[in-house]
Amino acid sequence: MRNRLRTTIIAGVAATVVAVGMSFAVQPVEGQQGYQAPRTADGMPDLNGIWQAVSSAHYDIEPHAARFGPVVEMAAHGAIPGGLGIVEGGEIPYRPEARAAQQENLQYWMERDPAIKCYMPGVPRATYMPYPFQLVQTPEYVLLAYEFASASRIVYMDRPDFEAPVDSWMGHNIGRWEGETLVIDVTAQMPDTWLDQSGNHHSNSIHVEERYTALSENHLMYEATITDPETYTRPWTVSLPLYRRIDENMQLLEFKCVEFAEELMYGHLRKDPDLTPSFRASGHGSDRQIALEPPQ
Amino acid sequence: MKRFVFVVAVLCLLPVLPAVAQPGDTSAPRTPWGDPDLMGVWDFRSLTPLQRPSALADKAVLTLEEAATYQRERVAALNKDRRTGDGLSTAGDVANAYNEFWWDYGKELTDDRRTSLVVDPTNGRIPDLTAAAADRRADVRDARRRDAWSPVDRGVSERCILGFNAGPPMNPSAYNNNVQIFQAPGYVVLFNEMVHDSRVVPIDGGPHLPAHVRQWRGDSRGHWDGETLVVESTNFTDKTSFSGSGPGLRLVERFTRIEDDTVLYEYTVDDPESFELPWTVAIQMNVSAQPLFEYACHEGNYGMANLMESARAVDRQTAAGGIK
Numbered sequence: 001m002r003n004r005l006r007t008t009i010i011a012g013v014a015a016t017v018v019a020v021g022m023s024f025a026v027q028p029v030e031g032q033q034g035y036q037a038p039r040t041a042d043g044m045p046d047l048n049g050i051w052q053a054v055s056s057a058h059y060d061i062e063p064h065a066a067r068f069g070p071v072v073e074m075a076a077h078g079a080i081p082g083g084l085g086i087v088e089g090g091e092i093p094y095r096p097e098a099r100a101a102q103q104e105n106l107q108y109w110m111e112r113d114p115a116i117k118c119y120m121p122g123v124p125r126a127t128y129m130p131y132p133f134q135l136v137q138t139p140e141y142v143l144l145a146y147e148f149a150s151a152s153r154i155v156y157m158d159r160p161d162f163e164a165p166v167d168s169w170m171g172h173n174i175g176r177w178e179g180e181t182l183v184i185d186v187t188a189q190m191p192d193t194w195l196d197q198s199g200n201h202h203s204n205s206i207h208v209e210e211r212y213t214a215l216s217e218n219h220l221m222y223e224a225t226i227t228d229p230e231t232y233t234r235p236w237t238v239s240l241p242l243y244r245r246i247d248e249n250m251q252l253l254e255f256k257c258v259e260f261a262e263e264l265m266y267g268h269l270r271k272d273p274d275l276t277p278s279f280r281a282s283g284h285g286s287d288r289q290i291a292l293e294p295p296q
Numbered sequence: 297m298k299r300f301v302f303v304v305a306v307l308c309l310l311p312v313l314p315a316v317a318q319p320g321d322t323s324a325p326r327t328p329w330g331d332p333d334l335m336g337v338w339d340f341r342s343l344t345p346l347q348r349p350s351a352l353a354d355k356a357v358l359t360l361e362e363a364a365t366y367q368r369e370r371v372a373a374l375n376k377d378r379r380t381g382d383g384l385s386t387a388g389d390v391a392n393a394y395n396e397f398w399w400d401y402g403k404e405l406t407d408d409r410r411t412s413l414v415v416d417p418t419n420g421r422i423p424d425l426t427a428a429a430a431d432r433r434a435d436v437r438d439a440r441r442r443d444a445w446s447p448v449d450r451g452v453s454e455r456c457i458l459g460f461n462a463g464p465p466m467n468p469s470a471y472n473n474n475v476q477i478f479q480a481p482g483y484v485v486l487f488n489e490m491v492h493d494s495r496v497v498p499i500d501g502g503p504h505l506p507a508h509v510r511q512w513r514g515d516s517r518g519h520w521d522g523e524t525l526v527v528e529s530t531n532f533t534d535k536t537s538f539s540g541s542g543p544g545l546r547l548v549e550r551f552t553r554i555e556d557d558t559v560l561y562e563y564t565v566d567d568p569e570s571f572e573l574p575w576t577v578a579i580q581m582n583v584s585a586q587p588l589f590e591y592a593c594h595e596g597n598y599g600m601a602n603l604m605e606s607a608r609a610v611d612r613q614t615a616a617g618g619i620k
Contacts, residue, residue: 040480041481114595119594120595136485136496138327138480143494151492152493152494154476154588168589169590170492170590190595192595251496253505256512258456258594266601269601269607271444271445271446271607271608
């Protein structure tokens with residue numbers, strides 16, 4: 001009796017060991033909801049494509065009701081829509097002085113928002129701005145090309161020890177795979193970027209850990225955990241889905257917005273600044289010509 | 297059983313080996329899905345001028361000795377650390393305000409010692425401009441000579457809209473003559489360091505954008521011709537001019553990895569509205585061990601504000617009867 005029990009137990013344990021061994025054999029770790037993306041030719045989850053967030057997070061990443069916009073003539077088009085926010089837990093855990101700074105940024109956001117001047121938006125803001133971006137995977141790199149301001153960032157997939165040589169607007173990006181998830185560590189970002197149009201800010205110490213996981217053929221889940229002890233009392237996370245742009249012949253178009261920001265930034269230095277009021281009233285959005293003739 | 301599992305797991309971790317080249321191929325490297333592999337950081341600096349100096353007339357190639365002399369003399373002439381003590385004029389001294397440390401325009405000719413990057417026409421010179429293109433160029437020169445009436449007068453690279461070496465087409469210039477090429481099935485991306493611009497080229501993609509949709513860098517479509525990537529770009533605006541081109545430009549670029557560490561970059565300018573003839577350039581791109589850096593041109597463009605401030609200050613002084 002005891003021998004048969006022992007044999008049974010041993011057989012059961014052996015079977016479990018074999019089963020566990022087989023499950024570690026060649027199956028990749030499953031994604032969050034069980035979906036596994038097709039593989040690239042070099043065996044990694046294939047996240048290639050043109051993606052875009054559909055969200056009001058670019059206005060304000062914290063939950064908020066609709067509110068007035070800054071330009072009277074823009075009326076309904078210029079007002080800020082409400083949003084559920086993308087901050088897990090709903091509120092950014094600011095240090096008190098950092099929250100006060102955010103409130104002041106919000107009040108003066110038109111003058112202070114760097115993206116209004118077509119400055120590169122940094123990470124994670126670039127992900128949820130209302131413009132598409134293209135993810136291109138190679139064996140050694142992931143390239144993220146954003147339509148806004150032609151901002152781009154190169155993610156090094158095979159150099160985990162490559163330290164940032166210098167600060168930059170789009171950060172120093174080191175990537176790795178964790179099962180189905182592309183993880184990107186972003187360091188050395190300029191302190192000048194914001195997280196949205198509502199004055200949410202950070203310091204040069206910010207460290208962002210992004211996670212991109214395929215939920216289906218046409219959806220990614222995007223999560224970004226932000227650590228910055230100078231600004232926040234603890235790490236916190238934003239998360240939102242990203243949608244594949246499946247439009248026929250989809251491609252990024254140019255949004256080289258420097259041209260659109262020149263009047264704002266240098267208009268007061270033009271030889272004939274009196275032209276400014278006529279530009280604003282023209283109502284024409286494209287190919288605005290700055291007069292080259294001398295004033296009479 | 298466990299050992300079998302371990303062996304299978306190890307085999308799955310081995311990198312996928314490049315496909316074996318077909319018989320007759322030059323065994324150029326291949327991407328994991330079998331396209332010619334152009335990936336890497338490529339440095340296209342060169343001492344070879346775009347156009348053949350008129351003194352060299354029909355001399356297409358220099359001898360080894362001539363090349364060595366040319367390189368030595370040219371590098372010395374271009375050295376930005378020269379000062380009036382070295383025989384430089386005062387104006388030249390001021391123009392050398394950037395020290396030599398900041399420049400990276402190339403100190404060597406192409407390996408084949410050509411006297412120009414232009415290879416067709418065979419005289420190494422860009423063909424004559426049409427009358428329309430000449431007028432356009434004169435307008436741009438007038439704008440540049442003006443005292444910065446607006447940012448538009450300063451040109452697209454000082455405005456930080458396009459890099460001065462990135463075009464398209466790419467041409468060696470002052471520094472950061474770097475492009476990183478990325479490939480995925482269906483796409484090649486030409487990432488120019490100046491100005492952090494990813495030119496995404498669909499391979500065998502659909503038609504170009506509608507004719508009225510114009511872009512600063514045009515609209516590119518690519519296909520493979522054997523070992524060569526061919527990129528055709530149209531839909532340029534009338535706000536850029538590459539050596540005199542206009543919005544009707546049809547640019548054909550060719551990228552061929554002729555050696556492990558060398559890409560041959562050729563481009564043909566087809567723009568009958570601007571040039572009497574099409575013309576072709578060949579540029580050698582050498583592999584670089586350096587990563588690209590972010591070129592945050594606009595974010596750091598103190599130059600634009602400073603030069604416009606000073607231009608307006610001069611205007612005020614002139615109006616007040618000061619500087620004549």
